[in-house]
Amino acid sequence: MISKYIGDLRREFAGYNGAKLVKDLMAGVTVAAVALPLALAFGISSGADAAAGLVTAVIGGFVMSVLSGASYQVSGPTGAMTAVLIALVAKSGLRGMFVTCLIAGALLLLCGVFRLGRLVEYIPIPVITGFTTGIALVIALGQIDNLLGTASAGESILEKLGSYFAIGFHVNLASALIGACTIALMLIWPRKWNARVPASLVAIVLATLAVSLFRPAVATVGEIPRSILLSQRLRFGDLSLGELPGYLPGALSIAALALIESLLCASSAARMKKEGYDADRELVSQGVGNMLLPFFGGVPATAAIARTSVAIKSGGQTRLTGMFHSLVLLLCALALSPVFRNLPLCALAGVLVVTAWRMNDWENIRQYFGKKLKGPIVKFLVTMAATVAFDLTLAILLGIAVALVVFLIRVSRLEVTSSRVENGKMHLCERDVEGPCRNAVVVYITGPLFFVNSGKLIRELGRVEGCDTVILSIRGVPLIDISAVTALSDYCEACAERGIQLAVCGAQDRVLEKLRECELYDKLGARRFYRSVDRLLVEMCGCAGNV
Structure with a gap:
C-alpha cells in the first residue's frame, strides 16, 4: 500500500508547476470559505462547540488530504456525523465522544488495512438514500432549540421533541427572526453568486454584524481559543482498557458512517473529475485522521461531498487544495x-437547516415516488424511520435486511408450466413423437430454485397427473440450492413409488454441478439427464418408450 501511495503521488504531481500551485491555492481558499460556517455549525450541533468544529476541519482536513486515496477528497466535520454525535455526547459526554472517535478511527484503519473498501457497494442505493434523509431530519429537528431560542431535554431527537409537551415551547422572537432571515438568504441567493461567495458565509457575517450592532438577547458562539490544541480534549491518561468495550457500539456507528460517506463522496467526485481513487487507502486516511482528532479536541470527520465538489469545480489540481483549505481555516x-464571539447560534442553525434540506437525494426520491417503485420506497421509508428512531448502524442493518427480503421475494418468482408432447415443438427432426410419447408430460421450469420457492415447486409438480413419464425441462433454471435439490430428490422417490419414469433436460453447468455435488445425479443415473427435450424424445421414440 505504501509503494502504491508513493507511485500515485508521483503521477499526481508529475508536471506540477507554478500555475497549478496557484489553482490549488485559490481552490483551497474557496473551499475554506464554504467550510468555515459549516465547521462552526457542525461543531456546535454535534454537542461540542464551534472551536471543536474548526479544529476538526483544520487537523482532519489536513491529515486526511495528505493520506487520501484520491487527489480531490476534502474532509472535515459533516452534518451526517452530527446526527450520530448528538445522542452520543448527550449520553457519554465529550470524553466519551473522544474515546469513541478514537476507537472508530482504529476500526476504519483496520478496514483499510484489510481491504474492505468495497463494503459500501453492498448497500442498496434506496437504503443509502433513506438514511441520508433520516440524517437530514435528525439534523433539522436538532436545530429547533438554537433556531428558535427554545429549550428541550433528552438524549435522542424523539425525546427532545416529546419534552416540549412537558416543559413548554417558548420561542425567542429575535432568534427566530435571525434564523429565518438566514434561511431565506441562503434560499434566494443566486447560484452564480454562490460559486464566488457562499451564501452561508454571507449569512453568518450579516448575522454577526446585526448582533454586534443591536445586541439582541440571543445565544452566541462565545469565545474561541486561538489554538488548535483545545483544553477539552482526550489525553492518554483518560484511556481505560476496561471501559473501551462500552464505547464499541457508538464507534461502530461512527466508523460505518465515515466509511459510507467517505467512499460515496469519492465515488461521486471520481465521476466529476474523471479520475480514480483507492478506496482502501481512503479508509486508512480517515482512520488515522479520526484517531488523531480526539487528542486535539476535534469531533469525528469524514470526506465531505459539498467541499470536495467545490474543490473540483474551483479548479483544484491536487491534494494540496485540501491542505490549503485547512491552512486558511x-x-x-x-x-x-x-x-466569532458574537456569531449567533440561530444563524448557524439556519445554515444547518438549509444544509439538511439540500443533502437529500431528491432526484432518487422523486424517481421512487413518482414512478411508484414499491421495493425502493419500502427500503427508503424503513431506513429513514430507523435512522430517526434508533441509530445509524441499526438503520443500515434494517435497510439491508428489508432489501434482502424484497430481493428474495422478487427472485423467488418461479414459473412452472406443463404440456403434453407436441410435434410442433420438435426441432431436431420431423418424426411423429406425439403417438409414441402420448403418456409423457414435459414440465418447463423457469427461475432460480432455492429454499424460498422449493415448496411451490413441489406443489406444482404434484399437480402433474395422468402420465407414466415426467420430463423436467430446467434450461431456464440459473441456480439451485440444497433445499431445492432435496425437494427434487423427494419428488424422484415419489415418482419411483408410483412407477413414473423421470428425466431431466437442459440443465445448465452450474445446476448440473450442484446436482452432482448433492448426489442427485448419481441417484437418478446419467442416462436420465439430456441436453434437450428434443434429444430425449427422439431416443424415447427409437427405444420404444424407454427413457
Whole structure:
C-alpha cells in the first residue's frame, strides 16, 4: 500500500508547476470559505462547540488530504456525523465522544488495512438514500432549540421533541427572526453568486454584524481559543482498557458512517473529475485522521461531498487544495476568533437547516415516488424511520435486511408450466413423437430454485397427473440450492413409488454441478439427464418408450 501511495503521488504531481500551485491555492481558499460556517455549525450541533468544529476541519482536513486515496477528497466535520454525535455526547459526554472517535478511527484503519473498501457497494442505493434523509431530519429537528431560542431535554431527537409537551415551547422572537432571515438568504441567493461567495458565509457575517450592532438577547458562539490544541480534549491518561468495550457500539456507528460517506463522496467526485481513487487507502486516511482528532479536541470527520465538489469545480489540481483549505481555516481561527464571539447560534442553525434540506437525494426520491417503485420506497421509508428512531448502524442493518427480503421475494418468482408432447415443438427432426410419447408430460421450469420457492415447486409438480413419464425441462433454471435439490430428490422417490419414469433436460453447468455435488445425479443415473427435450424424445421414440 505504501509503494502504491508513493507511485500515485508521483503521477499526481508529475508536471506540477507554478500555475497549478496557484489553482490549488485559490481552490483551497474557496473551499475554506464554504467550510468555515459549516465547521462552526457542525461543531456546535454535534454537542461540542464551534472551536471543536474548526479544529476538526483544520487537523482532519489536513491529515486526511495528505493520506487520501484520491487527489480531490476534502474532509472535515459533516452534518451526517452530527446526527450520530448528538445522542452520543448527550449520553457519554465529550470524553466519551473522544474515546469513541478514537476507537472508530482504529476500526476504519483496520478496514483499510484489510481491504474492505468495497463494503459500501453492498448497500442498496434506496437504503443509502433513506438514511441520508433520516440524517437530514435528525439534523433539522436538532436545530429547533438554537433556531428558535427554545429549550428541550433528552438524549435522542424523539425525546427532545416529546419534552416540549412537558416543559413548554417558548420561542425567542429575535432568534427566530435571525434564523429565518438566514434561511431565506441562503434560499434566494443566486447560484452564480454562490460559486464566488457562499451564501452561508454571507449569512453568518450579516448575522454577526446585526448582533454586534443591536445586541439582541440571543445565544452566541462565545469565545474561541486561538489554538488548535483545545483544553477539552482526550489525553492518554483518560484511556481505560476496561471501559473501551462500552464505547464499541457508538464507534461502530461512527466508523460505518465515515466509511459510507467517505467512499460515496469519492465515488461521486471520481465521476466529476474523471479520475480514480483507492478506496482502501481512503479508509486508512480517515482512520488515522479520526484517531488523531480526539487528542486535539476535534469531533469525528469524514470526506465531505459539498467541499470536495467545490474543490473540483474551483479548479483544484491536487491534494494540496485540501491542505490549503485547512491552512486558511487555521489562519481564520487564529486571526478572527474575537469576531466569532458574537456569531449567533440561530444563524448557524439556519445554515444547518438549509444544509439538511439540500443533502437529500431528491432526484432518487422523486424517481421512487413518482414512478411508484414499491421495493425502493419500502427500503427508503424503513431506513429513514430507523435512522430517526434508533441509530445509524441499526438503520443500515434494517435497510439491508428489508432489501434482502424484497430481493428474495422478487427472485423467488418461479414459473412452472406443463404440456403434453407436441410435434410442433420438435426441432431436431420431423418424426411423429406425439403417438409414441402420448403418456409423457414435459414440465418447463423457469427461475432460480432455492429454499424460498422449493415448496411451490413441489406443489406444482404434484399437480402433474395422468402420465407414466415426467420430463423436467430446467434450461431456464440459473441456480439451485440444497433445499431445492432435496425437494427434487423427494419428488424422484415419489415418482419411483408410483412407477413414473423421470428425466431431466437442459440443465445448465452450474445446476448440473450442484446436482452432482448433492448426489442427485448419481441417484437418478446419467442416462436420465439430456441436453434437450428434443434429444430425449427422439431416443424415447427409437427405444420404444424407454427413457
